[in-house]
Amino acid sequence: MNLIERLNWRYATKRYTNVKVPPEKLQRILEAVQLSASSFGLQPYKVLVIENEELRKKLLPAAYNQPQITEASHILVFAVWENITSEKIDQYIQRIADVRGITVESLADFKGRLASLPARPAEQNLNWAARQTYIALGTGLVAAALEGIDASPMEGFNPAEFDEILNLKEKGLKTVSIMALGYRDAEKDPVSKFKKVRWPKEQLFIHF
Amino acid sequence: MNLIERLNWRYATKRYTNVKVPPEKLQRILEAVQLSASSFGLQPYKVLVIENEELRKKLLPAAYNQPQITEASHILVFAVWENITSEKIDQYIQRIADVRGITVESLADFKGRLASLPARPAEQNLNWAARQTYIALGTGLVAAALEGIDASPMEGFNPAEFDEILNLKEKGLKTVSIMALGYRDAEKDPVSKFKKVRWPKEQLFIHF
Numbered sequence: 255m256n257l258i259e260r261l262n263w264r265y266a267t268k269r270y271t272n273v274k275v276p277p278e279k280l281q282r283i284l285e286a287v288q289l290s291a292s293s294f295g296l297q298p299y300k301v302l303v304i305e306n307e308e309l310r311k312k313l314l315p316a317a318y319n320q321p322q323i324t325e326a327s328h329i330l331v332f333a334v335w336e337n338i339t340s341e342k343i344d345q346y347i348q349r350i351a352d353v354r355g356i357t358v359e360s361l362a363d364f365k366g367r368l369a370s371l372p373a374r375p376a377e378q379n380l381n382w383a384a385r386q387t388y389i390a391l392g393t394g395l396v397a398a399a400l401e402g403i404d405a406s407p408m409e410g411f412n413p414a415e416f417d418e419i420l421n422l423k424e425k426g427l428k429t430v431s432i433m434a435l436g437y438r439d440a441e442k443d444p445v446s447k448f449k450k451v452r453w454p455k456e457q458l459f460i461h462f
Numbered sequence: 463m464n465l466i467e468r469l470n471w472r473y474a475t476k477r478y479t480n481v482k483v484p485p486e487k488l489q490r491i492l493e494a495v496q497l498s499a500s501s502f503g504l505q506p507y508k509v510l511v512i513e514n515e516e517l518r519k520k521l522l523p524a525a526y527n528q529p530q531i532t533e534a535s536h537i538l539v540f541a542v543w544e545n546i547t548s549e550k551i552d553q554y555i556q557r558i559a560d561v562r563g564i565t566v567e568s569l570a571d572f573k574g575r576l577a578s579l580p581a582r583p584a585e586q587n588l589n590w591a592a593r594q595t596y597i598a599l600g601t602g603l604v605a606a607a608l609e610g611i612d613a614s615p616m617e618g619f620n621p622a623e624f625d626e627i628l629n630l631k632e633k634g635l636k637t638v639s640i641m642a643l644g645y646r647d648a649e650k651d652p653v654s655k656f657k658k659v660r661w662p663k664e665q666l667f668i669h670f
Contacts, residue, residue, distance in 0.1 A: 258497070261493075261498075287666075288660050289466070304670045381589050385593055386596070388600065392498065393601075451558045451562070453505050458495075459508070460508055
């Protein structure tokens with residue numbers, strides 16, 4: 255099945271069976287998320303991969319009892335860095351130097367461009383970092399669809415309660431979005447039969 | 463080539479050859495963008511597909527003269543709705559009814575949930591809509607990579623100048639991000655030889 259067929263096949267699944275996503279498929283989806291593009295390549299976020307059932311039961315009320323939280327095989331929680339610090343920038347520059355086998359000094363120009371980030375208002379950086387997680391979310395949704403794995407992107411939850419339950423404050427993180435992964439329960443999920451709705455091309459695209 | 467290989471192949475291309483993306487490949491990339499997930503499925507944005515060279519020359523200084531703007535085959539400009547109005551919500555509900563062959567009345571519950579959007583502060587909706595465009599950007603980047611088409615996600619430009627040059631104010635739109643599409647000029651682009659840098663899995667992912 256090609257990409258377009260896969261994207262037509264996928265939908266924001268509401269009800270899942272209890273079938274587990276095989277480890278090798280999960281790994282490929284996570285690898286796609288890891289390879290996602292981001293501004294400056296900084297990836298200013300972490301991704302929590304939650305299979306633990308007890309923990310998901312605790313998260314359920316914080317997601318308005320949406321069944322995907324506990325029925326899905328796994329949930330991914332995208333959480334941004336609460337602050338973009340000079341220390342984080344230094345770590346990133348070191349990481350580039352390590353991967354490419356070059357000196358930190360040779361990255362001085364690039365580091366200079368990143369230096370503006372810690373100086374920006376925290377709110378601006380949170381919004382900017384959150385946008386980067388949506389590239390990863392989009393990449394993860396496509397990767398799941400190509401693996402034949404159902405997924406649900408979710409914004410309908412209480413981020414502060416998620417942060418609390420997952421102890422994200424002490425990790426310097428803030429929850430932005432969720433992606434549930436698993437297999438659709440077509441019988442229980444009426445949405446699985448709905449026709450996909452998108453704006454028509456002539457309305458969505460403007461050609462110049 | 464599989465998805466992971468394709469994602470490793472892609473990079474934020476800085477220099478392009480003058481080879482054009484074939485129409486059928488462009489169409490599939492646009493179709494993937496059209497099929498992107500979004501919150502409520504609302505897709506609160508439009509995508510400008512710019513091939514016109516004169517227009518791209520005008521946009522060049524507003525993007526700090528980054529060569530991708532004029533060298534790439536096409537540039538996509540993701541622009542959010544400046545306001546999420548009740549009229550837009552009504553159009554969307556009508557669209558769902560039309561696609562699914564159901565009545566608008568049967569969508570009353572869903573419409574009720576969407577009704578909260580026009581009541582939110584404009585700034586909140588702009589940020590929320592912008593996030594949705596990043597899912598489309600992520601989807602478009604993957605689609606391009608699978609087609610063997612190079613792409614550059616770009617945030618480094620002056621959005622107000624883009625809005626002005628593209629007359630977006632009168633269309634009720636605001637520029638958020640750009641995606642250039644084309645074929646890398648590996649000789650002119652030193653970045654094409656750089657090793658891809660990502661946070662290692664054990665740093666990016668937290669397993670529960």
